[in-house]
Amino acid sequence: MILLTRKAEFSSAHYYWNESWSKEENERVFGRCANKNGHGHNYTLEVTVAGEVDPVSGFVVDLKELKEILQREVVSVYDHRHLNLEVPEFAAGTGMIPTTENIAIAIWRRLEGKISGAKLHRVRVYEMADLFADYYGER
C-alpha cells in the first residue's frame, strides 16, 4: 500500500463562539478567538490517500483529479470566506465551531466517498506552521 499526500491552501476568517454559552463564558473559554468580528489564517490542507499502485498507470490516484476534487469540494467553498458566516457546516445552530480539529473533520466529511480508486487516510489542517490537527475518520 502507498500513502499519497496532496497539499492545498486556503485563507479564511473565523471566530469561536458557543451559542449556548453567555458572552462571558465564551470569552473565558475561547479568549481572543471569541472576538465576533473574526480573525483569519492561511490554512494549509494536506490530504493523504491510501491505495495500491495501478499496474498500468503507475498511479495510486490521478493527482490532477485529486487536485480538482480538493479545489471543488474544499478550496472553492472555504477560500477567502468567513467560515462561521459563509460555510454551511459551521453556521450558527450546527454546534460545529470552526476549530482546527473541526475543520479537519468537516473536510474529511466533504471528501469521503469522492476519491475513486483510493481510501481517504488522513486529513491534516495547519492553522499555522506550529499548530495542526489530524483526523483519520475515527468516530
Added chain:
Amino acid sequence: MGTASTKIASGAKAPIDFDQSMAGLKSRPIKTGPRAYLTRRYRLSASHRLHSEAYTEEENRTVYGKCNNPHGHGHNYGIEVTMGGPVHGQTGMVCDLGELDEFAWTHLLERFDHKNLNTLDAFREAVPTTENFTREVYRIFQGFGGARVVRVRIEETGNNSFEYSEELGRTETI
C-alpha cells in the same frame, strides 16, 4: 546510536514536580465524539554532550564521534507534541491550546530552553541523546491533565528527527 542501546543508561526519569490533576483546567478528556489529533510545535535551544559512563574514553569517542566533544555543542530543537482524543462537542477542541502552551512553558521550555541538558536531573542517569529527550518530553506531557499525549517528535536538526509514541505498533494511524 542503535548499536549502543544495550550498554548505555536509557529511560529518562519521570519528573515528580508537576501537577497531574485536572483541577482548574478548562480542558477535560472526554469519552465520546470524533477522535482527532492536535499537534503543537515548540522550539527550544539547548546544549548537550553524548557521553556514557559505561564506556571508556576511547569507546565514547568511537561511539559518539564529534558529539562526544567534552565542551558540548547545541541544537535548535523543534518539538512536536501531539494530543489525541475525542473532540469536545461544546468547544470543538481536543484540549485548550492556551492550557497546553502554559503547561509547555512551565514544564518544557522553562526547564530545558537555553540549558545544558547534561546538567539537568532528567539526564542524570540517561545520555541526553534526542531519543532519550523524546521519551522525556513524552513523559512530561503525560502529566498534562487536559488530554492524552499520543506522540512526540523532535527535530534535532533539519536532517534528524525522532519520534516516540506508546501507540506506535498498536495503530498505524499515528
